[in-house]
Amino acid sequence: MKLFESKILRINLTDSKICYENLETYKDFLGGRGINRYILFKELPIGISPFDSSNIIAIGAGLLCGTTAPSSSRVNVDSINVFTGGVGSGSAGGYFGAEMKFAGISNIIIKGKCKDLSYIYIEDGRVEILRAKFLKYKCTSETLEYFKNKYGDVKVLNIGPAGENIVKSACIMIDKSRAVGRCGLGAVMGSKNLKAIVIKGTGAVEVENPVPFQEISKRISNKINDNEFIKRRKKYGVYCYKEPWDFETPYRNYSGEIPPINNKKQLMPENFLKYKKYSKNCSSCPIGCWAVHEFEDDGKIIQTEALQGNSIENFGAKLDLHDVKSVLKLHKLCNELGLDEDNISGVTAWAIDCFQKGLIDKNDTGGKILKWGDYKIISRLFKDVAFRKGFGNILAEGCVKASQKLGKGTNKYCIHIKGQELFESLWLSRSWALGVAVSPRGGTHTRGAVFEGRINNLDSYSYQKYFGISNINKVTDYKNKEKLVFFFERLHAFLDCTGLCFFTNSWRLDATLPEDYAELFSAATGKLVDLDGILFVGERVHNLEKAFNVLHTNWNRDEDMPPKHFVDTPLGGKYNINLDEWNKMLDDYYRSHGWDKRGLPELETLVNLGLSDVAEKLKNKIS
The missing domain is CATH 1.10.569.10 (Aldehyde Ferredoxin Oxidoreductase Protein, subunit A, domain 2)
Known part of the structure; x- marks a missing residue:
């Protein structure tokens, strides 16, 4: 099966209605996080509670899942954030994403609510909703073991007791120990009386240009294996x-x-x-x-x-x-x-x-x-x-x-x-603090935050190419730090859409390079893209998430400010955030994205990103 020939599986748990949809309409968003969020933006009514039965939870395999692309394992789960009411989103590795593709599925879109605790069983084209009352309050490893014993070599996405009890800290687990964390997505799944999704696929995924694809994959793997930091990751x-x-x-x-x-x-x-x-x-x-x-x-x-x-x-x-x-x-x-x-x-x-x-x-x-x-x-x-x-x-x-x-x-x-x-500390690194504060899913560092120390070994050519600057200055300097966040927001959004793991570069830009991702994507799809091309896709998805938050929350500039604690309580009595400097940096950050001083996207920005339908839906909200 070719990359864009997989299907979107739609399941209504209330009436057990199951249907498939072609991927063609959603190709601009590639897969994973992008397709998930576009469907949520288009279909969720404004003001809906995360725990309303008509809320959607979307599971999306990255476009390259199921191929031999190095570290192409990531699956994204998206819904409404139980803490914020805005973007709820998480990603995990393991084998579930590849198995979805082997079953011919790119995304699973779930709405409704089961009458009793249940699970979904998928085997290639066969889909069943089955009772799971006997799994009530079972821990995640017990649940996995049960399904392995019953069905053999299956891949399992499930919740534990916290999800069943709609605890806001609940996450979703894949393959026992890969967590789809943050945003309370386990609670959303639990509110639907859905204990698990069990999947088995027997198909294969074909890329457009297999010979260059394998050559590029091998070259990237060699770079990963030769990287000194990644060698430590292998060891520890x-x-x-x-x-x-x-x-x-x-x-x-x-x-x-x-x-x-x-x-x-x-x-x-x-x-x-x-x-x-x-x-x-x-x-x-x-x-x-x-x-x-x-x-x-x-x-x-x-x-x-x-x-x-x-x-x-x-x-x-x-x-x-x-x-x-x-x-x-x-x-x-x-x-x-x-x-x-x-x-x-x-x-x-x-x-x-x-x-x-x-x-x-x-x-x-x-x-x-x-x-x-x-x-x-x-x-x-x-x-x-x-x-x-x-x-x-x-x-x-x-x-x-x-x-x-x-x-x-x-x-x-x-x-x-x-x-x-909050997980992250925000006293010292300005690019880290900014990336966390403006993250569309309510904090967290995996949507654009970066420590300056991870990229301080680049040459001036690379700084100019990736960030449009000649150097990155001290950790505590504010100047140009928004440019680092702007770059990594777009890169990480692209990776989430393709299913490629961040750890192939670990925010360091000295192992797998963005240009390597572009070459890999080009060989896989037959569509030639360069660095600007993959960043354009990432910018489209990032603006889509911003648009979702504009529709579903009342956030403005105030919500992009750091917690007051990091202003009033210095680290070691010495380091804190200067709000005047922060506001200047925030203005520059908004300008990078084509947003106004409130942090709202300009309609022209959305149109230029191919999001005219999104702009139309937003125009009354941001005028």
Whole structure:
């Protein structure tokens, strides 16, 4: 099957209506994130709740999933964000995206609600909606094991107890340990009484020019394998950095304090490496950063997969747990319960902070004494959140809603972007902070944020080519930092549409280059594109998401400002954000996209991107 011959599968869970749609109408958006969001923009009524049965959850395989393109494994899930009401979007690797393509499917569009807990079974052209009451409250690995035993070699996308209980921190899990995180997408899936999607495909994906495609794929794989940073990623897994943090961390709920040096020493990558048993690969991936750790704890052998760099910042710094086994156990617990680590760590850190400051007490927490670095109490809170038990039922709504319920000044310590808990620290790097603050999905760094240190080894020619500047200045300088964000927003949107993993360059531009992606795409599709061509696609999708937020939220410039905490509470008593400089940078950022000073897209910008229908729908809102 050729790339654009796969179908869009539409499923209505309420009346069990199932149909297929050709991909032709949506080719400009390629696949994955692009097609998902275009369908959501066109079809979702304004003002709809994420938990309304008529809401849509869209699962989209990247265009190159199922091919031999290096690291072409990514699948995107999109809906309404349960925290913000705007763009809800997440991506994960594994094998589910490739299996969708082998079954002849590019996107799965789901609306409605099952009467009882159910799952969808897909085998090539056959689709069934089946009861799953026996899987109620089963953890994600138990659910996967059940389907493997029943159907054999299938790929599974599912939720855990947190999703079933419509916990806002709930994520979606793929292949047991690949998380579609942030935005509460697991809660959206749970609100539809949908426990899992199980898929098996026997087809194949054909590219237009197979010989050059294979040559380019081999060349890219060689570049990946020869890259020194990626060699570390192969050795250690995703958490491969030389140290857990440098200076800036979210230590104890963004206290602004520097963690004790001993904490850092205990969480060095080498201390995790001794528990690493082996690595796994996502579909067509030459990297193999899917680390499997195994260790003994209280006489039991515990195995956990796919530890993330985020896990170290969340558990090691934000919650002040500096024991390797505790970090690994919490990571496993989140995977099993279907909890997003960033969101659950954020609301938990907020609760501990408020308790330690005397704003809440045992009367609020159900008798629990909340302390930093207390593994037993933190793991108990995670479980209580997943099952909405006691104080966990309050935390299950996220820190914004929880602080509104508890009052007592607790809102001051809820650190969020557009209503969603923040993972990232924003004191130092301006391009990182800007990319996080303006992200269409409410914070998060995978939509354009970049650390200057990852690209400070480029020559002046490369800086000019990619960013239109001669150098990137100091980390804390504001000048031209919007240009870095503007570039990576467009590149990452293109990658999400094609299913190519960010880790093929890891934001560094010294392994796989944007020009390599363009060559690969050209050979696969038979349509010749260059660097400008792939960035144009990314800009179209990024503006589509901006348009969705314009329709479904009341955001304006105010929502693109950093949390006040990073202005008022300096890191180490020294570093903070200057709002005058931020506003100048924000003006330049808006100008780069062709948006006005409110952060709203000009109609001409949308038309020039081939989004005339989007402009028409938006014209009354932005006039």
